[in-house]
Amino acid sequence: MRLVTPALVVYLMADDGVADLAAAAVEAGATAIELGIPYSDPLADGPTIQRAGQRALDAGMTPSRALAVLAEIDRRVDVPLIPMTYGAIVEAYGVERFCADAAAAGAEGLIVADIPPEESAPLRDAAGGAGIDLIHLVAPTSREERLRAAAGLSRGFVYLVASMGTTGARERLDDRLAGLIGRTKAAAGATPVIAGFGISRPEHVRAVLAAGGDGVIVASAAIDALDEGGAEGFATFVRSLAGALA
């Protein structure tokens, strides 16, 4: 993946009109776009992303249409694109076909929130075959062996879960964040470590970078900014986080 670090990855839910937002995000300083493919029962997601996903499903979004949306974003921006979804969606589509179609649509990476390293072999093979990076996650609760397994198997970057719980904007990140970043960096070698879950303020971005992290993923807070302030509020919010990257 052509990930520029320090990275600001902005998550958007696949929905009609989202290509404009992706372009606005990149214009405002996003260095990669994560595109959520909605699933009916997203266990790792809190209220904001659940709502966004349900809106998309109600409007008729499907996995194939989401990949078409991804291709549309790919025509508009020149940053890495990373679809994010759940195992049930990828398997129903067909693991190999999904990876091939995602790659053809411009994906450079893939995040599947409920497929841990011990279950990810088929997905790793398919992603590798299609030339996209399968990203694994580490969490504040991950023990050393799990952390090493996830970091070792991750391609593109390691997704570091920065707060306990589901996705959602938070005032404070996990107290163990700095230590976790240090341990993950040590296990990941040259692979970048990007923190997400709860990131919602410039000081979060600075804290991640100060601890040695290579960037952040912002999801719920970006969607909240969009819901509250429209496209303009969204762009202002992304710019405020991008300002903290320097």
Added chain:
Amino acid sequence: MIGTHQPDSLGRFGAFGGRFVPETVMAALDELQAAVNEALADPAFHAERDALARDFIGRPTPLYYAERLSEAVGGAQIWLKREDLNHTGAHKINNAVGQALIARRLGKRRIVAETGAGQHGVAAATVCARFGLDAVVYMGLEDTRRQRPNVVRMHMLGAELVPVTAGAGTLKDAMNEAIRDWIASVETTHYMIGSAAGPHPYPLLVRELQAVIGDEARAQLLDRAGRLPDAVLACVGGGSNAIGMFHAFRDDDVRLIGVEAGGDGAQLHAATLGGGRVSILHGSRSYVLADGEGQVLETHSISAGLDYPGVGPEHAHLKETGRAEYVPETDEAALVAFHRLCRLEGIIPALESAHALARAERVAASLPPAAIVLVCLSGRGDKDVDAIADREAVR
């Protein structure tokens, strides 16, 4: 002690099971597995469980020959394993007591649970009161309406009840929220799952804790009738009473029949093994009622405890290997069986269990009088009487 029919090292029964959960809870599943292995190998754990089973739950539960029902059906003898006579009124307490002991071993004082019919919620609230633990129970809004007596009981027992409005407000939605709570609170909280579903080691743990049903029934029947049954039946929601009943008969020459919710008999049902496809739900690979794109479908059953689009992975394996059969019974058939048991035997069954009874009658009718059909009467119907009275007054 864990015996035969073990899952593999990744927690798979054949192609089903495993762990499909966010990384945040993976360490807790490892810890749980270690605690379960230790507990099951510890005579002190079994001694405490046995004492609670006897003095708190009221085990062994009776095995009852339903003579008038058998006569009315006109075929095989129908025998009922009376899990309805357990403390709190269903088999769910067998699992809740065991998991409370495990939570204590883990040093966790907060419990989250999901509930559909409210029987597991009541069982969780009960053991939390008994062991001085905090209980938070998630229940779909629709289920809080149709199983209101259990809502009242949970409050009285001191549990915090959280109504869930997402989706159809039924068991699947409650389970989503219980798991999301656990992802945030996993370091201090034990997730007390109510069925033989979820990520490894839950399906195995719940089976081991419910296996007492079949172990007792098998010994009781050998003692009373001098022989094994021809068929064993149980209703299947997530599959805990069924796996608890079937497990003892796995290696016997006995038909195992799981009865799913057939709903309206057409489009609206919760017959996951009958009409579903292999997918991932709530942390494990199994059959799921989902569309071709992987989205989980809405289900319907008159019985809240069976109204669930997933099923425990070991049942998927038993289906795939042909060792057990899974068949549907409709809302209407369950209601007919419900009333028949009330009138002929003086037993008011849970609507969930009434599905198993409906099929047991059909199976019994096809067999000679010397044959024996054993049914898990998983719970009593106190929770259902208001909803049934309302429904039938409307007509």
